[in-house]
Amino acid sequence: xxxxxxxxxxxxxxxxxxxxxxxxxxxxxxxxxxxxxxxxxxxxxxxxxxxxxxxxxxxxxxxxxxxxxxxxxxxxxxxxxxxxxxxxxxxxxxxxxxxxxxxxxxxxxxxxxxxxxxxxxxxxxxxxxxxxxxxxxxxxxxxxxxxxxxxxxxxxxxxxxxxxxxxxxxxxxxxxxxxxxxxxxxxxxxxxxxx
Numbered sequence: 001x002x003x004x005x006x007x008x009x010x011x012x013x014x015x016x017x018x019x020x021x022x023x024x025x026x027x028x029x030x031x032x033x034x035x036x037x038x039x040x041x042x043x044x045x046x047x048x049x050x051x052x053x054x055x056x057x058x059x060x061x062x063x064x065x066x067x068x069x070x071x072x073x074x075x076x077x078x079x080x081x082x083x084x085x086x087x088x089x090x091x092x093x094x095x096x097x098x099x100x101x102x103x104x105x106x107x108x109x110x111x112x113x114x115x116x117x118x119x120x121x122x123x124x125x126x127x128x129x130x131x132x133x134x135x136x137x138x139x140x141x142x143x144x145x146x147x148x149x150x151x152x153x154x155x156x157x158x159x160x161x162x163x164x165x166x167x168x169x170x171x172x173x174x175x176x177x178x179x180x181x182x183x184x185x186x187x188x189x190x191x192x193x194x195x
Contacts, residue, residue, distance in 0.1 A: 041174060041175055041176065042172055042173070042174045042176075043172070043173045043174075044170055044171075044172055044173075045153075045155070045157075045170070045171045045172070045173055046169070046170050047167070047168060047169055047170075048164070048165060050153075050155070050157045050163075050164065050169065050171050051081055051085075051164040051165075053153075053173055054085070054145065054153060055084070055085065055088055057145070057147045057151055057153070057173075058085070058088045058089060058092055058147070059088060059091070059092075060147075061092050061097050061147045061148055062097065062148055063097065063098075063148040063149060064097065064098050064099075064146075064147070064148060064149060065089065065092055065097060065098070065099040065100075065145070065146075065147050066100055066101075066144075066145070066146040066147075066184055066187055067099075067100070067101040067102065067144065067145050067146075068101070068102040068140060068142045068143075068144045068187045068190065069101070069102075069103065069104075069142065069143050069144070069145075069158060069159050070104045070113075070139075070140060070141045070142060070143060070158055071104065071113060071116065071117070071158035071159065071160055071163075072101070072103055072116075072117060072120040072158070072159040072160075073116050073120065073158075073159065073160040073161065074086045074119070074120040074123050074124075074159075075119045075120060075123055076161065080161050081161050081164040081165060082120070082159050082160060082161060082164070083123075085159060086120070086123050086124060086127060087127075089101075089124065089127060089129050090124075090127030090128060090129070093127060093128035093129060094128070098130070099128075099129045099130065100129065100130040100131070100132065101121075101124055101129055101130070101131045101132070102131075102132045102133075102134055102140065102142075102187055102190055102191055102194075103117040103120065103121060103131060103132070103133055103134065103140075104117055104133075104134055104139060104140045104141070105117060105118070105133040105134060105136050106136050106139075107136040107137070117133075118133075120159075121133070132191045132194060132195075133194060134190055134193075134194045135190075135193050135194040138193075140190060142187075142190075143155055143156060143157055143158060143159075143171065144183055144187065146180045146183055146184045146187070147180075149177060149180055149181060149184060150175060150176070150177040150180050151173070151174070151175055151180065152172075152173070152174045152175075152176055152179055152180045152183055153171055153172070153173050153174075154171060154172055154174075154183070155169065155170055155171025155172055156169045156170055156171060157169045157171045
């Protein structure tokens with residue numbers, strides 16, 4: 001396996017370990033949440049289910065939106081899903097909701113992922129989103145969203161049209177303030193390390 005594939009494999013294993021360790025026992029868990037009485041405390045979002053759930057949560061946010069993502073590919077077309085997400089994040093900022101995003105970068109500014117994320121950084125900042133770049137010495141392969149310090153999305157979806165529309169992907173949505181706070185603290189640690 002190449003070094004990049006090994007990193008992806010390890011990141012995927014760690015994500016699923018996190019889910020298995022921190023998800024509550026489904027039999028003992030509550031089946032309703034305050035955010036959405038029709039949903040359960042943890043819900044898998046498979047393939048195309050992720051994007052509409054994410055947009056709804058962004059649109060309903062009242063306090064804060066925190067994102068840490070490996071690949072955010074906006075600036076392709078105004079109607080592409082990543083570009084639509086940029087617009088919705090901008091609307092949240094205009095509603096007074098602080099939005100901040102941590103993106104992957106490498107020391108090589110000509111790397112295609114770094115160029116793509118720098119382009120998205122510029123688009124997000126034009127909308128009033130605070131964007132941080134991770135430490136170029138260490139890959140940030142996360143796909144995390146925390147909304148209002150209680151809602152958590154964690155899984156395999158990058159913020160690309162392929163991930164949102166075409167790929168086989170799975171992410172978990174949870175209404176868990178305790179876990180959301182731990183994940184938020186982790187992202188803040190990554191931001192501090194990068195500065």
